[in-house]
Amino acid sequence: MIEITLDGWKVKAQEGSTLLSHIRARNIDLPTLCQHDELSPFGACRLCAVEVKVNGKWELATACNTPVAKGMEVRTDSERAIAGRKLAASLLYYRYPATRAVRDLAENLGVAVAAEAADAKECVLCGLCTRTCREIVGVAALSFEDRGLGRDVDEPRIAFDANACIGCGSCAYVCPTGHVKMEATGDKRIIWDKAFKMATCQVCGRPFAPEDQLKYISARTGVPMSRLKTCMSCR
Ligand code: SF4
Ligand code: FES
Structure with missing residues (x-):
């Protein structure tokens, strides 16, 4: 100490x-x-x-x-x-x-802020989504692009790797501005413009998690897919 x-x-x-x-x-x-x-x-x-x-x-x-x-x-x-x-x-x-x-x-913090009705939900480059994806989910589907030598440092953007993403939505939950959009339509979840098929709970019949996320959990934990087919409420 x-x-x-x-x-x-x-x-x-x-x-x-x-x-x-x-x-x-x-x-x-x-x-x-x-x-x-x-x-x-x-x-x-x-x-x-x-x-x-x-x-x-x-x-x-x-x-x-x-x-x-x-x-x-x-x-x-x-x-x-x-x-x-x-x-x-x-x-x-x-x-x-x-x-x-x-x-x-x-x-x-005492800054004079003008009245504004709309919320533009811009990316403020806080890096919460990229770090959550990499450090907590362990997937690294998000990263900053336009960084490094010779790049336009004023306009870095989030690069999305659709092949790596499992559709868990952690980035949308952690984003402080609402920039990461996640939509649910029927048995699909759309996030970063990629559509994920949702698995349906074998008890209540509701879509509850992207199939890609369940496969990822199964591969990481060794829990067989057959035991991941029930939503949390029906367990
Ligand atoms: S969490 Fe939201 S605001 Fe922060 S870098 Fe990611 S998209 Fe941008
Ligand atoms: S630099 Fe400390 S909270 Fe952002």
């Missing part, structure tokens, strides 16, 4: 843990957009900006991907930290002015 100073409080911290975990443990309200406890940190939105003393100098850092260090001093409530978060929210709002999730975050 090491000790850090957080808004003047001495806090014991596990080496390797992130600043955000200690900030949350003290019930300090810090906005986040690209962070999820079950996923690797990404540091994309910068909404979680705090001030950290490095080599005797206060600097802005993102709490979600900054590991604690012995003797570290952290300020979440300084003028500069608050201004850093507001600036991050302003930049997001400037880029995605018609996306409700962004507008709500920006407004909460």
